[in-house]
Structure formats: C-alpha cells, structure tokens
Amino acid sequence: MQPSPYTPGAIASELPGRDHQLAEFDERLSLMADLRQFVGRPRIDIAPRGVGKTSMLAQVRRMAEQRGAVTVWVAGGGSGSLIADLVAQLEAATESWAPTTRRKLHDLASRASFKVGVGVPGVARAEAEIAAPHTAETSVPAGAGEFTAFLAEAAAATQREHRSGLVLFIDEIQDADQSGLSSFAHGWQNLQHLPGQGPAPAAVFAAGLPNSDSALRAAASFTERWDYQPLGLLSQYAAIAALVRPAQRLGVGWGPDVLQAAVEYAEGFPFTLQLLGDAAWRAAGRPDPGGQITLANAMTAQGVIATDLATLHRARWNAATPAEQTFLQAMADIGGSSVSRAEIASRLHVASRSLSEHRERLIVKGIIRVTGHGRLGFTINGFGDYLRSRAED
Template sequence: MQPSPYTPGEVAREIPGRAVQLAQMEERLAYLIDLQRLVGRIRVDVAARGIGKTSLLREVQRRAEARGALTVWVTAGEDMGLIPALAAEIHRKTHDWKADTRARLRELLEHLTVSLGVPGIARVEATWAAGAAAGGVREFEEVVRETAASARDEGRSGVVLFIDEIQSADADGLRTLGYAWQHLQSEGSDVPAAVFAAGLPNSPEVIANVVTFSERFAYRPLERLPPDAAMIALGGAARALGVEWDSAALAEAVATAQGYPYTLQLIGDATWAAAGYPDAGARLTIEHLQQGSVAMSADLNALFRARWEKATAGEQAFIRAMAALGDGLVRRADVARVMGVTSDELSVPRARLIDKGLIDVAGRGELQFTIPGFAEFVRSYTDGSTAIPQD
C-alpha cells in the first residue's frame, strides 16, 4: 500500500509543461546572480485558479534558493498591506544574520513601516489596516538596497521577492512597489534583486489602475497543459512509485482533464484510491479510472457549486447562457443573443466573472469556462433560464 502521489489543491512539486516559463525565469535569475544586476521588470504570470501559478512560483523560489539567493515570499491580500508584509517577511528571514548587518537592516525596516503609518516592524501585523498612509517609496527602495547589500555580506547571491495573488494587493502597496522598482531601474542601480509575481487574469487591469507605467511589469499568460505534459504529470508521478498506467486509461484521463492541472490531480488521486493505493508493480486500468470517477465527480461538483453560489444573479444568467452554448469556446455575441441583450450589456458581468476566475478570454470575442466540466454542471444544476435578473 502506497499513499497517493497526486496532490489536488496543493502546491505541486513537479510541474511538467512549464519548460518555457522556467527557462525564461532561469535566465532572469542568471542575470541577477551571475551579473549581480537588478531585474528591472516585474514579471507577473497570470491565469485562472487551478492552472498552477503558485506551483510555478514555488519552483522558481526553490531554484533561486539553490543558487544562493535570499527569497522573500508573501501572499497579497492577507492580514496586512503588501509593503508591510514584505517588510515583516524580510525581518523574519534575516533574524539570524550577523548583529551589525541585522541592525542596519532593522533600522531601515523600522523607518519604512513608520513612513507607512505603522508603528514599527515588531507590531506590523497587529497594527496595519487598509487605508494606512500612502508613501514609503524611497524608504522601500532603501530597504531593497540594504537587503541586497546585507545579503551579499552574508554570502547570499541576491534577493528575490515573490508575490502570490498580486491582484489582491492594496493599491498603496502596488504603487509603492512599482515606483520603487522604477527608481531602482532608472538610476542604473546594480542591486541584485528581482520580483516574480502571480495573479488572476484581472491582474494587469488592477495594477494599471494604480501604476501608470505598465511597461515596468511583464505579464505572461499561463495556459492549460498540452496533452503530452498532462501525460507526463499523471504517468510520471505513478512511475516514481513503480506503478504504471495502462495506455487507454491514461489517454482517457488526459482527455477528461482537458489540460486543467487541478482536474488532472483529482483524476490521478481518485484513480489511485480506486486501485487500492497500489504497491510497486501494479497497473492503473480503465476500470480503476471509471471507479474513481464517482469520487472525482463529487469533488468537482462541490467546487462547481461553491463557485456558482459566489456568483450574483446577473452573473449566473451569463453563466447559464454560456453553458447553453456548449462545453467549449463560445462567442460573446452568441452569449448576448441567447440572453436577448446587446453585447455591450454583457461588459459588467463578463468583467466580474473574469475577476472571480470563473471564465477567461480565449481569443478575440471568445470566452470559455476556466474549469472543464463546469458547463455540464450548470446545465444539470439549473432550469436552463437565460434571462438577466436584476442584482
């Protein structure tokens, strides 16, 4: 008996199908570490939930640490503003550095948090609240400089900031981050530092609303996995434990997942359980896949139901119209036709559904649900009405 190697809803340790993204980010790490230079553009990988943004970001963090960099990870939108969160994490990650190094950095961190309207780094979590005083651009810039210099004194190769869920960051924090990075770049600074971020598809719009120079951010869409990568993800995880997938079962599993990493992990986990948590030498068959599909469907339906219930009445009408048009790509004009409204009237619910990660733009004038199977769920869960109720 072996535990399942599949991890639905967790950060994946293996991320097949992301070789291009990893190569790009490795090149930026090499620029930072080998040349000791500032990576001037803030990279933001954008995708709907369940596509693997956080897993990609964590893999880059592991690679940065393997090359000797100090890494600072925050998830935006939690209990404090973006800049106080970064300050608190820098403080935590450097607490065991040499006393003189730590003292210089701590002084700048204290100055930064006070400039943000927060009375000191030691109390930052308890005292920050949304709407705190804007500012701290130069102070944050100095913290980045000193953190990089101190890291070098401690034998580190550079500093890499990681920001997950960047679309949830406070406006003041995004503004401070953006302007500080602009200053560092425009001043020709040889500060070995970089920022890698991840967020939902509305991240560019959120950032553009508060930072006027969007060219400082490099947005990179993260797509679903191609079939070969999905096969590697499923087959490789089992093979590492001495278990093989039958080719027919593997092909069916990949077709069902449609490149969506979360669904892929659900399928693998449910199939593994149906096979009795197999020992090395066993095979996963089409029968195991079919038996596991019952548990997988229950998990997916719970996810679908939660997402459906978070939508407003107007958004649900939009979703019903999309579902009525089929399981694949749908044209915005066709959604409007089904609902009996103009295309312009769809702008608000469409934008809200993209922000919530329920749909995404698949091409010019085309939309799709972010999770395979959602359209079928909606058709079976609702009465098929497509009129727009008032929110």
C-alpha cells in the same frame, strides 16, 4: 500499499508542461545570479485558480535558492499591508546576517512610514505607521522612498553576505492592499534610478488572478509595462506526464487506454488531473511497485471526484449574480470549450458591448477565462454540463 503521489489542492512538486515558462524564469535568475544584474521588470503570471500559479512560483523560489539567492515570499491579502509583510519576511530571512547589517536594516525600517515590527538582537523593537493612500495618480505615495532605501540596502547586503541576490515573490498579488501595491511599485521603480553604480542584483516574481494587471494599474499606471504572462491549461502531452511521472517514481504504470480516458475527462485542468490521479490511486488499492492503474480504476475515480467537482460548480454558480448566471447559462447552452462573445450576445438578444461588465466580473471571480480574442471558456471542466443539467432539472 503506497501513499498517493498526487496532490490535489496542494503545491505540486513537479510541473509537467511548464518547461517553457521555467526556462524563462531561469534566464532571469541567471541574469541576476551569474551576471549580477538588477532585473528591473517584474514578471506576473496570471491565470484562474487551479491552473498551477502558486506551484510554479514555489518551483521558481526553489530555483532561486539553489542559485544562492535570498528569497522572500508573501501573499496578498495577508496582514493587510503588503509592505509590512515584505519587510517582516525579509527581516526573518536575515536573522543569521551580521549584526551591523541587521541594525542598518532595522534603522531604515524604523524611519519608514509603513507599520512593521523589526527585531534585532540587542536593539529595541520599533514600529512606524502605515502610510495613507495617495490620491493623485501621478504622485509618489508616502513611504515609497523609505521602501526604496530599505530594498536597496537589503539587496546590497546580500552581496556582503556572499549571496547571489534578492528575489521577492508575491502570490495572489491582486489581493494586496492598494496603498501597499502603490508603495511597492514606486519603491521598486525608484531602485532603477539610484545614484552611483545602481541597484544590486534583485528580481520580482508574482502570480495572480486575471484581474491582477488592473489592480496594479490602479495602484501605479506605469505597471502596465510590467511583464504579464498568461498561464494556460495543460496540453495533452503535459496532462499525460502529470499522471504518469508521479506513478512511475513508485513503480506503478497507467495503461494507454486509461490515460486517454483520464486526459479527455480532465480537459487540461491541473486541479482535476490531480483529483483524478489521487482517486484512481485509491481505487487501485494504493498499489505496490509493479502495479497498474486500470480503466476500471479511472472510471471509479471519475464517479468519486464528481462530488468534489459538483461542490465546486455549485459554489461558483452561487457566487454569480442573477445577471451573471444568465450569462453563464448562455455560455453553457451554446456548448463547447470556447464560445465567442458574439454568440453569447446573440443568444441573449443583446448588444455585445452590453456584456462587458458581466464578463469582467466573472473573470475576476475566477468563473470564466479568456480563451482567445473575443472568446471565453469556463475555468473548471464539467461546469457547462453542470449548468445544462441544472437547467433541465
């Protein structure tokens, strides 16, 4: 018996079907690590939950560390202050650096207008107050200048410590506090205008829900020029690889007929593929090397994970308002993996433009996704079937 190699709900160790995206990340890391360039345009990968944003961001972090970079990871909505989290994590990542470098970073943090405890051996701990949100859209928020100075020194220090650069990772960026997002955006932007030779090698990679661009634009209008990349569902080939590769490493196979049924059932959703793989593995008795996942195992797995998916479907339905539920029911009744906004409006006997507010709220809630120009789909497979069944009951 072997433990399951599938990881539903956890960070995946490999990312089949994401080779193109990883190659783009590698190119940016090469600019920073090999050519010692400052990568000024942050990249934000956006997608609904369950598509693999965090797993991909974690893989890029491993790539950056393999290239000798200092990495800092934070998630929006943590302590309440994005800037405080970034500085605290950077302080933790530099514990082994020279005392003079850490003392200088400590002094810069102490003068800043964000609240963070900074500890340096032999130096007293210091705290400063969080900056109040700025009101004018074009004004620079309090604390941005201090944050720029702090980042500039940290990036420069990576060179003195013989590291290839500084890379910041921000997960769930849409949940970060607006004041922190504004200070971060302005602080990062200001790095590009430093006097002298310019900023040291550094880069920013982030991930968030489809409303991330709106959250960032509300914090600083110029962030509309940042690099937002939608992360789609897996192709048939990638879905097959997501099931086959983990099993192959343990000497276990999937039959072609089994794979076809499993891939059709999952519809390219990474979370569902991991659920299905894990349940099929257990249905096969946690096979030893030489074992096979059979069609019967896959059918059993579908029945097992139906409960998990039903719970998820029910939670998403309950998260919608009555008006939004009407919108969702119309999508389900139309059917298909992708429906047009015009079809929804026609079914509800309303003008297409009147759907905008419900559409945006459902996207922010992660219940629907954009599948093309003027087209929408659900963010988890089987949701349409669930709604049609619910309506019949």
